[in-house]
Amino acid sequence: xxxxxxxxxxxxxxxxxxxxxxxxxxxxxxxxxxxxxxxxxxxxxxxxxxxxxxxxxxxxxxxxxxxxxxxxxxxxxxxxxxxxxxxxxxxxxxxxxxxxxxxxxxxxxxxxxxxxxxxxxxxxxxxxxxxxxxxxxxxxxxxxxxxxxxxxxxxxxxxxxxxxxxxxxxxxxxxxxxxxxxxxxxxxxxxxxxxxxxxxxxxxxxxxxxxxxxxxxxxxxxxxxxxxxxxxxxx
Amino acid sequence: xxxxxxxxxxxxxxxxxxxxxxxxxxxxxxxxxxxxxxxxxxxxxxxxxxxxxxxxxxxxxxxxxxxxxxxxxxxxxxxxxxxxxxxxxxxxxxxxxxxxxxxxxxxxxxxxxxxxxxxxxxxxxxxxxxxxxxxxxxxxxxxxxxxxxxxxxxxxxxxxxxxxxxxxxxxxxxxxxxxxxxxxxxxxxxxxxxxxxxxxxxxxxxxxxxxxxxxxxxxxxxxxxxxxxxxxxxx
Numbered sequence: 001x002x003x004x005x006x007x008x009x010x011x012x013x014x015x016x017x018x019x020x021x022x023x024x025x026x027x028x029x030x031x032x033x034x035x036x037x038x039x040x041x042x043x044x045x046x047x048x049x050x051x052x053x054x055x056x057x058x059x060x061x062x063x064x065x066x067x068x069x070x071x072x073x074x075x076x077x078x079x080x081x082x083x084x085x086x087x088x089x090x091x092x093x094x095x096x097x098x099x100x101x102x103x104x105x106x107x108x109x110x111x112x113x114x115x116x117x118x119x120x121x122x123x124x125x126x127x128x129x130x131x132x133x134x135x136x137x138x139x140x141x142x143x144x145x146x147x148x149x150x151x152x153x154x155x156x157x158x159x160x161x162x163x164x165x166x167x168x169x170x171x172x173x174x175x176x177x178x179x180x181x182x183x184x185x186x187x188x189x190x191x192x193x194x195x196x197x198x199x200x201x202x203x204x205x206x207x208x209x210x211x212x213x214x215x216x217x218x219x220x221x222x223x224x225x226x227x228x229x230x231x232x233x234x235x
Numbered sequence: 236x237x238x239x240x241x242x243x244x245x246x247x248x249x250x251x252x253x254x255x256x257x258x259x260x261x262x263x264x265x266x267x268x269x270x271x272x273x274x275x276x277x278x279x280x281x282x283x284x285x286x287x288x289x290x291x292x293x294x295x296x297x298x299x300x301x302x303x304x305x306x307x308x309x310x311x312x313x314x315x316x317x318x319x320x321x322x323x324x325x326x327x328x329x330x331x332x333x334x335x336x337x338x339x340x341x342x343x344x345x346x347x348x349x350x351x352x353x354x355x356x357x358x359x360x361x362x363x364x365x366x367x368x369x370x371x372x373x374x375x376x377x378x379x380x381x382x383x384x385x386x387x388x389x390x391x392x393x394x395x396x397x398x399x400x401x402x403x404x405x406x407x408x409x410x411x412x413x414x415x416x417x418x419x420x421x422x423x424x425x426x427x428x429x430x431x432x433x434x435x436x437x438x439x440x441x442x443x444x445x446x447x448x449x450x451x452x453x454x455x456x457x458x459x460x461x462x463x464x465x466x467x468x469x470x
Contacts, residue, residue, distance in 0.1 A: 011446045013455055020255065021415070021454035023446055074451035180256070196431035200462045207463070211246045211258060216309035219256035220248055227435045227462070228442070 002055040003086055006030040006044035008064045009234045014077060015225030017122055017180045018153040019103055022075055025068050027061060027091075029080040033109055036130035038159070040185060040231070044081040058090040065095065073099035075119070082106055084142075089114035105155070107132075108139040115146035123177075124155040125170060127163035129184065136173070143174075152177055156218075158206055159184035171217065179218040181206060185226055193230035199223060237290040238321055239265040241279035243299045244469045249312060250460030252357055252415045253388040254338055259310045260303050262296060262326075264318040268344055271365035273394070275420060275466070279316040293325040300330065308334035310354070317341055319377075324349035340390070342367075343374040350381035358412075359390040360405060362398035364419065371408070378409075387412055391453075393441055394419035406452065414453040416441060420461055428465035434458060 010025035030053030032045040043049045056064075065076055076095055078088055084106040092102050092114055103120035115121050123142060125134035146152055154177050156167040163184070171179050183202035187194045203222040210220055229235040245260035265288030267280040278284045291299075300311055311330055313323055319341040327337050327349055338355035350356050358377060360369035381387055389412050391402040398419070406414050418437035422429045438457040445455055464470040 011449075011451065013442050013446075021456040023451040023453075023455070069451070070449045072449045072451055196435035196462060200431035203459070204463045207248050211248075214246075214305045214307045216246065216258040216304070216307055218258075220258070221256040222459070222462075224438070224457070227431060227457075228439045 001087065002057055003061060003088070003091070004030040004050075004053045005056050005061060006041075006049075006053050006081060007234065008061065008068070010068055011074060012235055013224065014075070014103075015228075016182055016221060016223045017105070017155045018151070018178065019075065019077070019120060019122075020221055020224060024075045024077045024103070025065050026077045026079055027065070027083075029078065029083040029086055031085050032081040033085060034082065034107055034126065034130070034132055036126055036132060038130065038184060038186065041079075041081065043233075058094060061091055062094045065100070066098075069100075073101075076100055076102050078102060078104040080106070082110065084110040084112050084115075087112070087114065089117065092117045106142070107134070108142045109135060111138065111141040111145045113145055115142060116148035118146065118149040119151070121146040121149040121152045122155050123152065124157070127157060127159070127166040129159040129163050130157075154179045155182060156180070157182050157184050159186070164206075164209060167218070168215065181210065181218045181220045183222065185223060185231075187231065193232075194226055195230075196227035199227045236322065237292055238296060238323070238326070239285075239288045240291050240296060241265040241276075241284070241288050241316060242469065243296065243303070245303055246309060247470055248459065249310070249338075250463075251417055251456060251458045252340070252390045253386070253413065254310065254312070254355060254357075255456055255459060257310055259312045259338070260300050261312045261314055262300070262318075264313065264315040264321055264323075266320050267316040268320060269317065269342055269361065269365070269367055271361055271367060273365065273419060273421065276314075276316065278468075293329060296326055297329045300335070301333075304335075308336075311335055311337050313337060313339040315341070317345065319345040319347050319350075322347070322349065324352065327352045341377070342369070343377045344370060346373065346376040346380040348380055350377060351383035353381065353384040354386070356381040356384040356387045357390050358387065359392070362392060362394070362401040364394040364398050365392075389414045390417060391415070392417050392419050394421070399441075399444060402453070403450065416445065416453045416455045418457065420458060420466075422466065428467075429461055430465075431462035434462045
């Protein structure tokens with residue numbers, strides 16, 4: 001069964017969450033079961049873009065990763081779209097035999113047995129501003145099948161007070177999982193370049209809010225890649 | 236024996252290195268055995284500022300931490316100056332009994348038995364641009380006494396190509412320690428505010444350099460606090 005791939009790019013650094021700053025090659029899956037109103041990767045989500053997605057075998061994806069990384073092991077980040085709609089198990093097996101490790105970020109709506117092969121599973125249930133409601137039973141199922149991943153972390157995007165309240169409720173539900181808060185990027189569709197100062201201002205808002213609340217358990221991080229490269233693709 | 240304290244502030248977020256984004260209260264020790272040419276905390280280093288340092292008992296420092304954090308456990312970051320010139324053991328013991336955890340960042344020139352009580356020990360040997368040369372035997376001794384810390388990480392500031400080469404040699408010397416690279420902040424003494432865009436540009440330079448070299452093991456991170464607040468103190 002071939003994979004539907006929106007893009008493969010890197011090496012670059014992971015711009016957000018638990019692996020922030022980590023060199024990585026991104027494999028962006030095409031296709032998603034969600035349509036978040038502020039999605040910054042609609043080209044990997046909307047079926048109108050399907051003609052731009054490549055059908056690639058696991059071996060073809062693996063060859064591309066090796067070429068981009070100069071055959072030097074690194075972390076491969078599976079993103080999307082929702083990568084959990086597809087079977088990345090064979091690709092992960094190929095990479096592991098060559099010393100590569102894998103991370104995957106997904107909203108947690110579809111459990112996949114290959115989660116257990118990951119070094120890092122990032123679950124990012126979507127807050128109210130997305131227009132979606134998480135299915136907690138499915139997120140729980142992702143935790144069960146991902147139990148063998150070396151680390152599991154939560155990432156919550158926070159645009160407003162309702163999202164912030166959602167993040168606190170998720171933390172209460174999963175007190176043992178490390179949580180990463182991230183200010184939303186309202187300029188995802190902007191044709192102008194977003195400046196690092198814009199991102200820094202939104203980060204400061206979220207930091208001030210969280211600390212004033214004496215909520216000290218989550219880490220609060222920006223999207224570094226937006227600070228470095230604005231909303232450009234492929235970096 | 237009272238502590239010499241330059242400042243205690245927070246809660247804020249840790250702006251750099253392995254704990255980036257983590258809510259924390261900073262305890263900045265007064266006094267340093269180094270005089271790095273680009274030091275951004277001369278007010279905690281130069282003896283001409285000694286009159287501004289407070290002599291505080293461990294209980295006084297602990298009371299201040301509790302007041303700032305609303306008696307809610309968090310990570311306390313010991314910085315400086317060089318905090319390893321003083322005995323923070325009794326303070327750490329006080330905090331641990333109340334559920335607080337401790338991180339310490341030091342250049343690794345002075346081993347202290349209390350390193351073993353830390354959750355996180357960050358060793359930041361200074362690169363050539365600092366005008367200093369690390370004493371490796373002392374750094375090794377810090378690793379020995381810090382063995383019981385939950386995690387130990389290296390942080391290297393990189394201003395130029397020589398610093399970059401230094402970072403690679405340190406990685407070769409300590410292949411098992413996670414390493415964090417950080418672009419230097421040349422505007423530390425600037426009266427104008429440093430912009431997040433300035434920091435983002437220097438980060439991009441370091442990311443590009445490291446990835447072009449296919450060096451994928453270190454994480455590469457900016458000073459987030461400079462992006463958020465410029466070179467202001469106390470945030």
